[in-house]
Amino acid sequence: MITWLITVKEIKQHFRDFRTFIFLLGFPIVLMLILGITLTNAFSSEMQLNDIKVLVRDSSSAGLSEAFKAFEKELGATGIAFEQLKPGEDGRKAIEDNRYTAYVEVSDAGMSQYGSSRSAIESNIVQGMLSTFADKYNAAAAVTRDGDPSKAELVFANAGSGDYVKELSIAADRSPGSMDYYAMAMTVMVGLWGAMSVGGLIRSEIVRGTGIRLLSAPIRRGEIYVGKVLGNVVANTLCILAIVFFSKWVFNAYWGAHLPVVFAVLVSEVIMATSFGIAANELVKGGGGRALVMLVVQLTSFIGGAYFPVDDSGVMGLVSWLSPIRWGNEALTNIVYGCNLAAAWPAIGLYLGAALLLLLATASMRRNKEGF
C-alpha cells in the first residue's frame, strides 16, 4: 500500500513537468520524422536482405527427395540459391563461417534447419518456406496413403512458387523502411531514457530535502525503493506505449503482429534502464551519477544503432553488441519482421539479468547505511 502511494507519486511527478513531457515524447518523434524522411534513400540500399543461399543435404528416399527437388526449383526462380552439400563438407561449420544463410538436412525422418544468426531475418524466411513445404508434403502423403497417388500430384501441382513466396512475403515485403527502422530504434532508445528519470532510490529525495521525511516515516526502506522503481518503470512504459502507437498510427511505422511480445521486450529494457539509473545515482556521489547516466545513454544509443543502423561486418558491428540498444533492436527486428517470438528471450534475459545485478549491487551498498 505504501509502495503504491510512492509509485503514484513518482508517476505524477514524472508527467507533471510539461517541458520534460514534451522532451520525452516530442524529441524521439521529431527525430523519427527527420531521420526517417531524410535518410530514406541511404537506407533502402543498406537494409536490403542479403542474398539467400541454402545448403542442402538430402538423404531421403525417392518420394520426398523428388518433392524437395521440385521445391528447390520453384524457389530458385525467386532468386534463392540452393547448393548440395559436398562429400566431406561440414554443413554446420559452413553456417558458422557465414558462407550460407541456412543449412537444411532432409531425411525420411524429417527436415532440420540450421540458421545463421548473422542473417537472422533471411534464415527465418527459409524456415517459413520449409514449414510450408513440410505442410504440403504431409498433406500429399496423407492423400497418397488414402490410395490415390494421382491426387498427390495434384497437391504439388497446385503448389506453385507463389505459394511458398506468399509465406516468404510476410517477411520479404516488410524489410524495414527508414521510418520503420527509426520508429523502432527511437523507441528502444527512449526505453533507455528510463535511466535518466530516476534519481536513485533515495538520493534525489535527500537532495530535495524530502528524504528526511520519507526516512523518518514509519515505513520500510524496501517500500520506498520498490515504489521508486515501479513508478519509474510504469511512467516510462507509458511514454513508450505513446511513442509506439503514435509512430504506428501517424507515421504508419510497421510494428508487426505481436505487439505484446514487443512490449515485453521494451518493459524489460525499461526495468534495466531504471536499475542502471538507480545504481549510478546511488554509487556515484554528487552530480556524477547523472553525468554518468547521460554519457552512457548517449554512447550506447550511438553505437547501438539508435541514430543510424549498424554495419554488421566491421568492428563497429561487434562493438554494437555492447549496447543494450542493439539487444533490443535485434530482438524487435526478429519479432516484427521474422515473426520469431523466441528472439524476445535473449533480450529479456539480458535486460533482466543486468537489472538484477545492478539492483543487488546497489542494495548491498546501501545496506546498513544511514539516511544520508
Place this chain on the structure above:
Amino acid sequence: MNVLDIRGLTKKFGDFVAVDNISFKVGEGEIFGFLGANGAGKSTTINMICSLLQPSGGEIRILDRDIKTQSRFAKQSLGIVPQDLAIYEDMTAYENVSFFAGLYGLRGGQLKERTEEALAFVGLGDKAKSFPKTFSGGMKRRLNIACAIAHKPKLIIMDEPTVGIDPQSRNYILASVRKLNESGCTIIYTSHYMEEVEEICSRIAIVDHGKIIAEGTKEQLTATVTDVKDIVIELKTATGGEAERLTGLPGVRKASQEENVIRIHSDASVDNLNRILKRLMEGDSEIRAVEEREPNLEMVFLTLTGRNLRD
C-alpha cells in the same frame, strides 16, 4: 511519563564529536527549547531522534520505548519539521500534505479531512491547489509544518522552523506552535533566535559544541547570571569600530556592534556606564538611547561560552 528521554547520546563523524554525551528529558505537554549556535549539534541530535542517523552511543526513548527496538512505534509518534524545506515543489500544497500523511497510514475520508485541517491550521486552506513554487518563503515554511502535523503526532520536532522569513510569518508560526501545544502536542523547538525560545518555551536546553551546558526554565537560567549586565547603546550614526574602542574599560567583558547598536556585556559590580559613554563621545559619537537589559538567555549564553549566540 516522559515523551522523550535521552541518555548519554553521542554522535561522532570520524574523529569529530558532533554530539557529546548529552542527556535530557521532555515531559508531556512541554515546549522544550533547544538553543545553540550554528554547528552546536542541534540538527544532529534531532536526526538521531528521527532515526535518520545512528547514534555512536547512548539511548533514545520515545514514550518510554526504545527507538532502536521499536522504531516503527517511535516514528509513528513523531512529526518532524526539518530545518531545510522538505516539500515537493512540483506537487500542490494539498498533495504534499496528503502524501506525507499517507505514509503514516491515513486513508480515505480521514486522510482528506486531516489534510484539509492541517492546511487550514497553518493558514494555507485557500492555497490547497497551488504549487509551492508560487509561495513566499513564509508560506513554504508553513507548508513544511503542515506536512508534519496531519497525522497528529504526540511529539513534534521543529528544527529552526522560522529561519529566513518575515516577522509576520514568524509570528504566525509561533502562534501555531502554541496552538499545537494547547491541543496536546509535546514540542521540541530548535532555534538560534533566543527571543523566540524565550517567548514560547517552557523549558530550555542550551547546547554548545555538542554538549548541553545549561538546562532549565527561562527564569532558572537567567537567575544564574547575577554578576553580569548588558548595556545596549544606540548611536545616531556609526562609522564602525566604535565597539572596539570600549574594550579594556573596567568591567567590560565584551562589546559588539551591529550597525549603530552597541552591546556591552559587563560585570554587574562595576559602575562603568559613565566611562563608557564618555569614551564614545570622545570619539564624536552622538548617542540616541541607552538601555540596561534585564538578564536574558543571550546573556546566559554569553556568560557560559564567552560568545554571542549569533557570532
